[in-house]
Amino acid sequence: MDLADIGVTGLATMGRNLARNLARHGYAVAVHNRTAGRTEELVAQFGGEGTFLPATDLKSFVASLKRPRRAIVMVKAGPGTDAVIDQLAELMEPGDMIVDGGNALFTDTRRREAALREKGIHFVGTGISGGEEGALHGPSIMPGGSRESYEALGPILEDIAAKVDGVPCATYVGPDGAGHFVKMVHNGIEYADMQLIAESYDLLRQALGATPAELAEIFREWNAGELESYLIEITAEVLAHVDAETGKPFVDVVLDQAEQKGTGRWTVQSALDLGVPVTGIAEAVFARSLSGHPEQRAAARALAGPAVSGVADRSFVEDVRQALYASKIVAYAQGFDQITAASQEFGWDIDRGAMATIWRGGCIIRARFLDRIRQAFDADPSLATLLVDRYFADALALAQDAWRRVVSTAASIGVPTPGFSSALAYYDALRRDRLPAALIQGQRDFFGAHTYRRVDREGAFHTDWSGDRAERPA
Numbered sequence: 026m027d028l029a030d031i032g033v034t035g036l037a038t039m040g041r042n043l044a045r046n047l048a049r050h051g052y053a054v055a056v057h058n059r060t061a062g063r064t065e066e067l068v069a070q071f072g073g074e075g076t077f078l079p080a081t082d083l084k085s086f087v088a089s090l091k092r093p094r095r096a097i098v099m100v101k102a103g104p105g106t107d108a109v110i111d112q113l114a115e116l117m118e119p120g121d122m123i124v125d126g127g128n129a130l131f132t133d134t135r136r137r138e139a140a141l142r143e144k145g146i147h148f149v150g151t152g153i154s155g156g157e158e159g160a161l162h163g164p165s166i167m168p169g170g171s172r173e174s175y176e177a178l179g180p181i182l183e184d185i186a187a188k189v190d191g192v193p194c195a196t197y198v199g200p201d202g203a204g205h206f207v208k209m210v211h212n213g214i215e216y217a218d219m220q221l222i223a224e225s226y227d228l229l230r231q232a233l234g235a236t237p238a239e240l241a242e243i244f245r246e247w248n249a250g251e252l253e254s255y256l257i258e259i260t261a262e263v264l265a266h267v268d269a270e271t272g273k274p275f276v277d278v279v280l281d282q283a284e285q286k287g288t289g290r291w292t293v294q295s296a297l298d299l300g301v302p303v304t305g306i307a308e309a310v311f312a313r314s315l316s317g318h319p320e321q322r323a324a325a326r327a328l329a330g331p332a333v334s335g336v337a338d339r340s341f342v343e344d345v346r347q348a349l350y351a352s353k354i355v356a357y358a359q360g361f362d363q364i365t366a367a368s369q370e371f372g373w374d375i376d377r378g379a380m381a382t383i384w385r386g387g388c389i390i391r392a393r394f395l396d397r398i399r400q401a402f403d404a405d406p407s408l409a410t411l412l413v414d415r416y417f418a419d420a421l422a423l424a425q426d427a428w429r430r431v432v433s434t435a436a437s438i439g440v441p442t443p444g445f446s447s448a449l450a451y452y453d454a455l456r457r458d459r460l461p462a463a464l465i466q467g468q469r470d471f472f473g474a475h476t477y478r479r480v481d482r483e484g485a486f487h488t489d490w491s492g493d494r495a496e497r498p499a
């Protein structure tokens with residue numbers, strides 16, 4: 026019997042499309058799903074696209090794989106993943122590979138990798154971005170795990186990934202949970218990017234009284250410049266869409282409560298643990314949470330707002346574009362800082378330029394701008410922050426006046442722009458010669474004898490605030 030090059034278990038949309046992508050690239054693909062109907066459906070509908078080896082149970086699925094076996098698990102992240110992994114591991118041998126292509130929490134991936142390593146099985150936690158279309162036509166793939174497993178898997182993943190200038194959007198990320206971590210931060214950045222775009226829309230609509238159709242045109246124009254990206258492109262599409270039933274702009278008939286599956290929240294939780302200020306991502310997560318509190322929003326509708334509600338000047342459009350670009354640079358810089366911190370914490374040795382490279386295509390945050398990020402990290406792999414790279418520093422310098430005007434206009438007309446405002450605050454805080462953190466240290470020492478360091482001497486000190494106020498080494 027002919028054996029499969031690789032297998033996919035879990036044939037919901039993402040798994041099915043990934044299996045088809047593999048088959049279309051000439052790989053013989055073993056396919057399995059808990060309910061056999063889906064497997065049969067896949068083979069009946071798409072069997073002509075390549076070689077599929079359907080299996081009705083995991084035992085025959087594993088038996089149909091070439092050695093070393095490569096099995097991709099595409100089930101919803103959570104306890105279900107553990108069950109499938111455990112069953113596969115029972116059926117596999119040392120040297121085989123289990124690839125988790127779901128959005129798993131990186132700490133779960135670390136745990137699973139360690140457990141399977143004991144058995145000699147490679148566990149490859151892999152970020153896959155690009156939605157259903159990406160899975161089928163070329164996603165961005167972020168695999169973690171052992172280098173050895175990448176030798177056997179990498180060529181296949183690079184083959185089916187999106188390509189930009191002939192370069193695949195897939196590369197080895199790092200050991201154990203590194204791949205899922207990078208995917209998580211990708212999603213966090215996705216949240217920040219979406220929030221910033223949403224603020225631009227809201228502000229322009231409110232300030233200029235522009236219609237969604239007019240705003241679609243503005244986003245379309247923006248997409249021809251430095252903001253060119255998938256998210257800007259689809260924003261124009263969504264804004265131009267008209268609801269068939271009511272004839273109203275689609276955006277006006279959608280309930281304004283943003284949902285989330287959790288990866289943005291995980292990014293912020295991890296950033297808190299790592300001590301990395303990902304303010305753009307955090308504001309985006311909180312903005313979604315706030316939108317989901319209709320009772321409070323209804324109660325607050327009576328609160329006082331400003332007298333002015335708009336601006337007449339069309340130059341505001343360009344100001345908002347600049348504010349969006351500058352805030353986006355900050356959000357990406359923060360996301361990359363989080364990757365840097367985790368890479369150090371967990372010994373992953375992640376190449377940031379390579380991550381920017383594989384995000385250039387296939388994934389949700391794909392953008393022209395990522396090529397600039399790649400160049401920045403390639404030119405200086407130890408760059409302290411993306412903001413100081415020459416290209417980005419110049420872009421921020423050019424944008425900052427407009428950015429400040431946008432944030433102050435938004436405040437004066439009462440349009441919330443947490444993304445723009447916090448990004449500007451971050452930019453200004455980072456630039457500051459002295460921060461009020463010195464005062465906070467004084468307060469901490471006053472009420473809790475928490476001690477402080479001085480600018481002119483080594484060591485920790487405490488002032489006897491309740492006594493003679495003399496300073497003593499701590």
Ligand code: 6PG
Nearest residue numbers: 154155156212285286287288389
């Ligand atoms: C991707 C996306 C995807 C994610 C959705 C949902 O990279 O293809 O990030 O993995 O599932 O974007 O995210 P929320 O439901 O949390 O908005």
